[in-house]
Amino acid sequence: MDKEKRKHAVPMPKQKVEDRIHHFNEVALGYSAEQAVTEAQRCIQCPKPECIQGCPVEVDIPAFIKEIREKNFDEAVRRIKEDNSLPAICGRVCPQETQCQKFCVLGKKGEPMAIGRLERFVADYERQKGVAVQPRSKSSTRGKVAVVGSGPAGLTAAADLAKLGHEVVIFEALHAPGGVLVYGIPEFRLPKKIVQAEVDYIKKLGVDVKNDHMIGRLHTIDELFERGFDALFIGTGAGLPRFMKIPGENSGGIYSANEFLIRVNLMKAYMFPEYDTPIRVGKKVAVIGGGNSAMDSARSALRLGAEEIWIVYRRSRKEMPTRIEEVENAEEEGIKFKFLATPVRFLGDESGWVKGMECISMRLGEPDESGRRRPIPIEDSEFVMDVDTVVIAIGQTPNPMIQRTTKGLKTTRWGTIVVNERTGKTSKKGVYAGGDVVSGAATVISAMGAGKRAARSIHKLLMRKKKHAQSLRRK
Amino acid sequence: MYKIVAKRELAPKIYLVGINAEEVAKKAKPGQFVILRLDEKGERIPLTIANRDVKKGTVTIVFHEVGNTTKKMGRLKEGDSISDVVGPLGNPAEIDKYGRVLCVGGGVWVAPLYFEALALREKGNKLVSVVAARTKEHLIFEKEMKGISDEFYVATDDGSKGYKGLEFLKDLIKIQEIDRVIVMGPVVMMQTVAEITRPYGLKTMVTLAPIMLDGMGMCGACRVSVGGETKFACMDGPEFDGHLVDFEQLIHRQRLYLPEERISSMLREKLGGVKRG
Numbered sequence: 088m089d090k091e092k093r094k095h096a097v098p099m100p101k102q103k104v105e106d107r108i109h110h111f112n113e114v115a116l117g118y119s120a121e122q123a124v125t126e127a128q129r130c131i132q133c134p135k136p137e138c139i140q141g142c143p144v145e146v147d148i149p150a151f152i153k154e155i156r157e158k159n160f161d162e163a164v165r166r167i168k169e170d171n172s173l174p175a176i177c178g179r180v181c182p183q184e185t186q187c188q189k190f191c192v193l194g195k196k197g198e199p200m201a202i203g204r205l206e207r208f209v210a211d212y213e214r215q216k217g218v219a220v221q222p223r224s225k226s227s228t229r230g231k232v233a234v235v236g237s238g239p240a241g242l243t244a245a246a247d248l249a250k251l252g253h254e255v256v257i258f259e260a261l262h263a264p265g266g267v268l269v270y271g272i273p274e275f276r277l278p279k280k281i282v283q284a285e286v287d288y289i290k291k292l293g294v295d296v297k298n299d300h301m302i303g304r305l306h307t308i309d310e311l312f313e314r315g316f317d318a319l320f321i322g323t324g325a326g327l328p329r330f331m332k333i334p335g336e337n338s339g340g341i342y343s344a345n346e347f348l349i350r351v352n353l354m355k356a357y358m359f360p361e362y363d364t365p366i367r368v369g370k371k372v373a374v375i376g377g378g379n380s381a382m383d384s385a386r387s388a389l390r391l392g393a394e395e396i397w398i399v400y401r402r403s404r405k406e407m408p409t410r411i412e413e414v415e416n417a418e419e420e421g422i423k424f425k426f427l428a429t430p431v432r433f434l435g436d437e438s439g440w441v442k443g444m445e446c447i448s449m450r451l452g453e454p455d456e457s458g459r460r461r462p463i464p465i466e467d468s469e470f471v472m473d474v475d476t477v478v479i480a481i482g483q484t485p486n487p488m489i490q491r492t493t494k495g496l497k498t499t500r501w502g503t504i505v506v507n508e509r510t511g512k513t514s515k516k517g518v519y520a521g522g523d524v525v526s527g528a529a530t531v532i533s534a535m536g537a538g539k540r541a542a543r544s545i546h547k548l549l550m551r552k553k554k555h556a557q558s559l560r561r562k
Numbered sequence: 563m564y565k566i567v568a569k570r571e572l573a574p575k576i577y578l579v580g581i582n583a584e585e586v587a588k589k590a591k592p593g594q595f596v597i598l599r600l601d602e603k604g605e606r607i608p609l610t611i612a613n614r615d616v617k618k619g620t621v622t623i624v625f626h627e628v629g630n631t632t633k634k635m636g637r638l639k640e641g642d643s644i645s646d647v648v649g650p651l652g653n654p655a656e657i658d659k660y661g662r663v664l665c666v667g668g669g670v671w672v673a674p675l676y677f678e679a680l681a682l683r684e685k686g687n688k689l690v691s692v693v694a695a696r697t698k699e700h701l702i703f704e705k706e707m708k709g710i711s712d713e714f715y716v717a718t719d720d721g722s723k724g725y726k727g728l729e730f731l732k733d734l735i736k737i738q739e740i741d742r743v744i745v746m747g748p749v750v751m752m753q754t755v756a757e758i759t760r761p762y763g764l765k766t767m768v769t770l771a772p773i774m775l776d777g778m779g780m781c782g783a784c785r786v787s788v789g790g791e792t793k794f795a796c797m798d799g800p801e802f803d804g805h806l807v808d809f810e811q812l813i814h815r816q817r818l819y820l821p822e823e824r825i826s827s828m829l830r831e832k833l834g835g836v837k838r839g
Contacts, residue, residue, distance in 0.1 A: 260776075261648075262599055299647065300648075301651065301778050305589055305650070306585075326778075326779065326780045332792070337792060337815065338814075346775060349776065353775075354605065359822065360825055363603060363631060364775075365822030365825075486778065487779075488797075
């Protein structure tokens with residue numbers, strides 16, 4: 088491959104803008120086999136690959152790319168699945184540009200390897216032909232583990248523990264497993280049938296998934312131990328929406344991003360009235376925030392028929408926590424951005440519905456603890472935006488139910504659970520935690536990394552327990 | 563799937579159903595609710611638990627056919643199944659020994675009120691109960707409430723039985739020693755009672771059921787202003803001090819989806835239903 092060609096990644100085929108804004112079908116279409124092989128050929132197979140260190144679950148990236156280059160797609164998937172049980176999901180929603188791809192040496196002179204696209208390609212290849220599951224090895228150290236929450240952290244922990252031969256039961260509070268993957272991320276970014284397929288794979292590994300079980304209300308953590316579980320993993324995520332706490336916020340037409348996205352994604356309100364759950368989107372929508380939920384809400388509002396959509400963010404473009412790719416997609420689709428502004432109050436009409444939003448302009452000061460420059464309000468810079476729908480996407484905090492009902496579980500003042508970073512061990516015996524409930528809202532893949540680390544330490548704990556029991560018996 | 567093991571019509575369009583949900587039954591306490599989803603395409607709706615039977619493993623729900631989902635539920639029969647029953651959700655109602663408790667229930671809410679009144683009585687409280695409804699045909703659980711009350715009144719909006727409206731409560735609380743009031747009913751009724759008791763500083767607890775999606779703190783649709791602070795009915799309630807609740811806002815928020823509710827109902831009734839499958 089010549090030098091010039093090696094500089095550019097094979098572009099991702101996407102649906103045309105004019106088509107995709109009218110429905111919820113997936114925007115990115117995925118590589119063909121030919122495109123995947125061509126892209127794989129760009130990889131120079133570094134003797135000391137740095138991409139792996141950028142991957143929270145340590146996938147052997149050069150190894151699977153090499154298999155794609157040689158058209159051994161089955162082997163490529165197998166290599167990924169050794170470390171990552173959810174490749175079709177990661178290939179779609181991981182921020183590769185700040186992880187594996189950030190370290191790719193090709194990125195120094197041109198575009199880095201399109202690792203995510205390749206991962207997605209082989210995962211889709213496998214799903215289309217039917218996923219084979221290797222028979223589970225029944226280990227003599229078999230223990231019983233409860234996993235609370237079926238988001239990325241819980242699914243990963245469950246899969247890894249099942250692969251190690253343990254009996255695993257997942258308790259999910261909603262009516263479908265997947266956590267943020269089903270209630271948060273829209274169909275056009277992550278089709279629900281993909282999540283379903285990955286969950287099915289985990290079930291085939293022997294994991295039992297129980298929906299409609301809200302731990303903390305239905306059973307407490309201690310009650311789960313009484314039911315015979317040897318260890319417990321908490322992966323309940325960051326599901327509680329943050330509000331702005333400004334006047335008028337409880338007017339009609341003002342949603343949390345969670346409510347907006349749950350209606351659209353989990354309850355399929357975009358298919359109302361075929362589906363029973365409605366959603367009301369007006370003509371002029373403002374989405375407050377600069378993260379992925381903000382982009383997802385704005386792009387969903389567009390597909391639901393809104394005419395003008397503004398993303399209002401208090402800092403500038405550079406500080407936005409969302410993926411660049413998502414900003415590009417949103418801009419392509421005609422979403423507008425208002426930077427350095429934040430609402431100070433919402434104005435309602437006589438029926439209690441929002442009709443406007445008073446904002447204040449901001450400037451950037453010194454960096455704060457997040458490393459981003461702090462927004463500072465500019466005096467007397469208030470202005471009013473006419474809007475009839477508002478989505479507040481300024482972040483989520485952990486659901487406090489388990490923390491409230493579990494004695495001896497140490498938490499921070501932000502409501503996150505305190506763990507040993509390396510092992511996922513909490514202050515309570517036999518209880519591990521990981522994902523957003525520990526870190527606060529972060530990424531799918533970092534939650535998976537945490538699930539993986541916790542699974543490893545739970546396995547060690549169960550082996551020790553078993554050995555101890557055996558030695559007692561001998562005595 | 564959760565099986566319907568009992569179904570009775572208590573009054574026109576008011577039904578009682580017993581649902582097999584063993585684990586929920588074991589944990590359910592007065593004041594808590596469940597979220598139901600009838601089928602794959604159904605919405606999630608909160609309904610306050612009206613009773614439970616730990617031995618049989620059932621929870622009892624009483625509902626009025628008003629919206630799309632409750633209308634569909636009205637057509638379900640014994641032996642049919644419901645896709646999802648999640649619970650118990652929300653915090654249990656505060657049950658303590660208060661002394662003389664005035665229990666006011668309206669419409670279908672008399673059923674969960676009875677569940678709570680039973681617990682209050684067990685704690686040693688004396689009960690002064692008011693069972694209210696639109697008309698005498700809509701009165702439910704009269705006998706049950708009367709059976710556990712020290713004093714018992716009936717009220718209807720149209721005066722077809724007992725007192726007409728709830729104005730009589732003004733006199734009642736003037737002449738009686740009441741230590742606490744609990745009200746379960748339509749929002750407007752709870753507001754009315756809270757306004758009647760307000761001048762006397764008589765602690766009045768109301769149980770709210772605003773629009774909810776998940777019922778576990780995620781959506782924030784159930785947010786309500788209580789004492790000037792935004793609370794989530796599912797996580798912080800559903801029982802709140804009625805003198806602190808912003809009822810006007812709650813009423814606005816209850817009505818947010820009325821147009822859509824009408825579309826659904828119209829399609830289902832006039833056009834023979836939306837394609838499902």
